[in-house]
Amino acid sequence: MFKLEIGVDDGQLTKSAIEMQRRHIPFALVLTATRLAQRIKKGELAVMRKRLDRPTPTTLNSLFLKAATKAKPARVYFKDSWTSGIPADTYLQQAVFGGVRPHKRFEKSLIAQGIMKSGQYALPSKSFLNQYGNVSRGTMTKVLSGLGAAETTSGFKANATDSKRSMAKGNRRYFGGVVGDESGVWERMNTKWGAAVRPVFVFSDGAPAYRTIFPFFKIAENIARAHRTQEFNDALAQTLATARP
Known part of the structure; x- marks a missing residue:
């Protein structure tokens, strides 16, 4: 499971910036984390289709996303239980980490x-x-x-x-x-x-031994790093544009 927690350092902010942070940045951070999670899920699915050997629809549909809230980070994760059968969270371990199954x-x-x-x-x-x-x-x-x-x-x-x-x-x-x-x-x-x-x-x-072919966490980190600034700027602009005076 990959968690996204976004924060800022308010140590050098001016009074007006601190007021903006208090009112608007928390929502912008939540929106940023959720949008990054959406990007990550899309990216993970693309890699799964490319690198896994004929992944089943069940495997692809096992990847879930939970939007961020002010209290909880956004999450991208594989379902770890089914009513029957083995969950993807279990049988993808070797693809994610490699090693002996x-x-x-x-x-x-x-x-x-x-x-x-x-x-x-x-x-x-x-x-x-x-x-x-x-x-x-x-x-x-x-x-x-x-x-x-x-x-x-x-x-x-x-x-x-x-x-x-x-x-x-x-x-x-x-x-x-x-x-x-x-x-x-x-x-x-x-x-x-x-x-x-x-x-x-x-x-x-x-x-049977496996090499890592689906580095789930590295993929997520790379996507978050590449798009964090853009998503935050877009989210803050949207927040300020729609904020009540």
């Missing part, structure tokens, strides 16, 4: 069921990626169900069984294990040449 919820479920080792990470097969470069939530649920790793909450039943209804969904076609010399999650398939399998996730013994 932690285990995802899906991987934690695989580890809890003994399907994957605690030091491994699940890397998706390209054939299962959607237009945004992600494995869809629906596919993830089917895989976890087929592996018996979907039930993480008491009373919640989503694992595949041998019932006719469950078998009709086809989730039992997913399994974890070693095929050839690679361990991962696999899908059983019927082809015109007979039965076959293909990888859904391949397990890696090393954690």
Whole structure:
């Protein structure tokens, strides 16, 4: 989250300037902070579209802006909670700061069921990626169900069984294990040449590492620095032009 607090040094102001500050500058500062925040949000979105790999509409719509008040600074931030799914504030951490990513919820479920080792990470097969470069939530649920790793909450039943209804969904076609010399999650398939399998996730013994590609705070600071004076002058001029005598 990036906060914008704008202030002035009134140590050298004349009496008339002090009166102007008392009456008009506080509003001008609030207006300046809000307008800078608007610029920052627009700039951040432009960089996200350019540098992130096919960001989803949900990711882009996760960036929020709160206008400044006399008591609170303007804020530009990512929503840090959703009713379901992982918030952008969490999964964008590696893009913003770089470094090694932690285990995802899906991987934690695989580890809890003994399907994957605690030091491994699940890397998706390209054939299962959607237009945004992600494995869809629906596919993830089917895989976890087929592996018996979907039930993480008491009373919640989503694992595949041998019932006719469950078998009709086809989730039992997913399994974890070693095929050839690679361990991962696999899908059983019927082809015109007979039965076959293909990888859904391949397990890696090393954690994926990321470089910083979306320096959120640096972008915000650069925009604020470049436009602070202009926005303050414009805001003060507007405040004085519309002020009551």
